[in-house]
Amino acid sequence: MIDVDDLIALVRNYNPKTNEAKLRDAYDYGMAMHEGQFRHSGEPYFSHPVAVAAILTEMRLDDATIITALLHDTIEDTGSTYGQISERFGPDIAELVDGVTKLTNLQLSSSETKQAENFRKLFMAMSKDLRVILVKLADRLHNMRTIKSMRPEKQVQKARETMDIYAPLAGRMGMQWMREELEDLSFKVLNPEGRNSIIRRFITLQRETGDVVYQITNDIRHELETEGVEADVFGRAKKPYSIWRKMQEKSQSFSRLSDIYGFRIITQTEGDCYRVLGAIHRRWRAVPGRFKDYISQPKSNGYRSIHTTVSGRDGKRVEVQIRTRQMHEVAEAGVAAHWSYRDGVRAENPFAVDPSKWIATLTERFESAHDHDEFLEHVKLEMYSDQVFCFSPKGDVVKLPKGATPLDFAYAIHTRIGDSCVGAKVDGIRVPMWTRLKNGQSVEIMTAEGQRPQATWIDIVVTGRAKAAIRKSLREEHRERFIKLGRELARVAFEHVGKKATDKALKTAARQMSCNTVDDLLERLGAAELPARDVVRALYPELDTTGENVDQKRAVLGLRQGQRFERAQCCQPVPGERIVGIGIPGHGVVIHAIDCPTLEDHEDTTDQWLDLQWHSGPHGAVNNVTLNVTISNDAGVLGRICTLIGEQKANISDLHFVDRKQDFYRLLIDVDIRDVEHLHAVMLALEAESDIADISRHRDVTRSAQGAH
Known part of the structure; x- marks a missing residue:
């Protein structure tokens, strides 16, 4: 277990002005509260909160987050209370610890209805203070690193939950390194044989071809020297799970999979990024459709980088990412970069996004969901989607998730455009509505007055915004039709007993049946939620002949x-x-x-x-x-x-x-x-x-x- 002096040293490395006394107090308090508690591995339990705090120091986070990590299990697992922590460490830290405690108690992999409600609570906690989820992700990462001491069935449950929820969430927050490690640790539990087979093939490949990463890294450095650009070059083989996923998606064997190596070039300036790109493309042939410029069009979590894939040595495809040092810091920490410290002050990284704005964009349309399934759909679409960038005829850029269609594009511009869409042109050519858009395409939407969304559109669109807008329009359209039908049903039912369905009679019936308006009553009638005879019975019980004539x-x-x-x-x-x-x-x-x-x-x-x-x-x-x-x-x-x-x-x-x-x-x-x-x-x-x-x-x-x- 890391002792208090070593932990303080880790913090002081990036924040010399850290409140050492407060860190030490939190360490001592946590250790005292967890005294006598042990993990499944037999280690003292407090070794876990300390390890979580150490993970967060790698992201250079502020003192409050580090202290929260040290105390994050005290309310749940010890005799400590919210009031005690608030009194000793302040209300802000007490709120953070309480938020992590509540997240720990959420069963995010439970049944769909409960899962939707728990996701609501997750995003509510995130919207209050995003540092809560940072501590929770670090907590999950350490638990996955030490998962072998748990029962096999518990390992599988935690690994599945991590793969389905926490890894995509880390990726959505821009913490790609954490996403990859969480996925790989889960893969190790869920499919150990698949993971081992990929590692064995890697070893065989290295034996046959030598150290490809070292060779290609030297090739890239040579090109940069020729270009006169100063930059750091890093290369690595991709994680086993990343390779396994590509094999599944492309239905290819390992031997046919080419882009299993990734290289990162860190430059001094943004201009150098594009000079490096030119040098790489002059030296190696670019693979069509595999170029993305996230510098000119950043992701919503602040991520900026140029991605390109080229055919390298012996025709092997390699992925190259090019970014500046500041971009790299945000790429590593994601949204967490907002809280990172350097030399005792919060790092002023121009690319770090404001967490409150980021969470607002993430949850923008969640509240429009009318039911649990719709809410879960929105969460998963927003959390797990990759992005493509398309252009309007005026040159405006529209960000959409991978797999989006022209209909999604129309709704991204404006709900009115989406509702009245009758067709689309992509790069000047008329295409079906269900066409999947690609990066860099220009999309023109054709509209017509009187056009209304069709029920089949729900299956065509992929964005939460489009689905919500279509459902709303269909509900309104159905309401009008149901009201008309309900009026006919009421008229027939009333005439059946020799009465008239006057406005006054319907108004009285609506009040009797706890409907706010006559239209609400008629809509329920038309939607078959309410039998017409019940309405008649509410006003004229003496005329109800059902079952009495025989x-x-x-x-x-x-x-x-x-x-x-x-x-x-x-x-x-x-x-x-x-x-x-x-x-x-x-x-x-x-x-x-x-x-x-x-x-x-x-x-x-x-x-x-x-x-x-x-x-x-x-x-x-x-x-x-x-x-x-x-x-x-x-x-x-x-x-x-x-x-x-x-x-x-x-x-x-x-x-x-x-x-x-x-x-x-x-x-x-x-x-x-x-x-x-x-x-x-x-x-x-x-x-x-x-x-x-x-x-x-x-x-x-x-x-x-x-x-x-």
């Missing part, structure tokens, strides 16, 4: 005295149809239509079959039947369907859409009818309607009967 005991003949029965929901038999009863112990008798396919399941138990028939007398409108209806997507069609059903003295009890296409909708309509003749009359009236493409009786053999009479 003596249920006499509805079916052939049952024993007092024997219960229920209609099977798979075939929904109605009076006038031939029926058979199946005796179900504990459930009475389930009545099926004689042609119901599910009767095959009872062929071996014919002793349970009962020969039944409906009562020949009149039946009230109490039998529910589901109709499968395909209609054209035109204005007023749904309203006409409601009117036709109402004219046949039938009642719509439920309605929902099962398939929405550009020109046709398929929906299921639950209708209350008297008997089979009444059903035929309803279906005949609908079949005659020109906008109804198809109508049939819906039978669902997966449904079982519910509730006995």
Whole structure:
């Protein structure tokens, strides 16, 4: 374990003005609180907070962050309290320690609903003070470095969580070195054989070709000397997980994978970066499509660098990154560079982003999410996406995630442009909406008045902004349609009992049913969230005839005295149809239509079959039947369907859409009818309607009967 003097020395290396007494006090306090506690490895527990603090010194972070690291487990694992830490070290550090404690308790790899809520809490903590997540990432890094002492199943759980959440988050914050190490440590747990096979191939490759990194580094240095540019050159083989991912993405074997080496050139000035680029491209052939200029178009986390891939020695592809010293500091520390110190003062790096602005851009559209899935989608899109840069016809640059389409581009410019988009040109050529954009392309969006977002667009776009805007527009469009449909359903239901659905009646019903406005009530009716008969019942309970016109005991003949029965929901038999009863112990008798396919399941138990028939007398409108209806997507069609059903003295009890296409909708309509003749009359009236493409009786053999009479 690092002792207090060595830790202070690490801090003093970059911050001679550090508050040594406060660091020492935090060290002593943490050690005293964790006294008698041990890690799974058998080491004193306090060795872990000290190691986390040491990791953060590598990023030259301020005293408050280092002290938070030393104390980050005290509230959770010891008798220490928020109040005690606030009194001894100040409210700022107490807030940071409390924030890390709350993050530690979040189960980010839990079920989707809980995961979304926990991600909200994660981003809330980040928005208060980003240093909380820096301590948490360092905490996770040290835990992954020492994971071997944990139980195997716990190792897998932690490694998966690290790979899915913490590694991408570190990358999004610009801390690429931490992302790579977290990924590789997780890879070591999740697929040790895959990792070892890559390492073995590397060793074989080095034996066959010699030290390629050393050779190419010397080649680059020679070119820079010729150019007269002073720069540092570093080379390395890429991490095993990075190579494994490329093999999976490209479906290539290791022997066919070429860009497994990376080189970094650190220059004195920005101008030198472009001189180096020219020298590299003159010496080696550039690989098309593998050039990115993040100096002229920085990433949102402050990252600046030139990336290019060239064919080096023996045709081997090598990736080269070119940046200045200041750019390199931000590339290593990412957003954390904002807090880094040098010579006792906060380093004024012009490329370090303001954390509050960065977190604002990251969470900009999270709050527009209406449900857990949508929120999680936004988080993952914003956290895990790489970027491409495209140009508008005026030359403005639009940043988009990898895989973005012209529709994403349109919504990135303005929601109005996205909503009215009818087509796009990329580099002057008309392309489909689902085309994946590439770096440097020029995109022109074509719009038309009256165009509205289509439901299929959700599957085309990849950005959270576009998805949120499309969903909002669809909700508004559906609301208008549902209100119209709801008004028709209400009119028919009220006429069914000899009343009129006046504005006053609907307003009273809305109040009775806890709806804020009449439109809210009608929308719920149209969206099938509320049966129309419930609205009628709320105003005229004395007129509710549901279930009262038929003596249920006499509805079916052939049952024993007092024997219960229920209609099977798979075939929904109605009076006038031939029926058979199946005796179900504990459930009475389930009545099926004689042609119901599910009767095959009872062929071996014919002793349970009962020969039944409906009562020949009149039946009230109490039998529910589901109709499968395909209609054209035109204005007023749904309203006409409601009117036709109402004219046949039938009642719509439920309605929902099962398939929405550009020109046709398929929906299921639950209708209350008297008997089979009444059903035929309803279906005949609908079949005659020109906008109804198809109508049939819906039978669902997966449904079982519910509730006995």
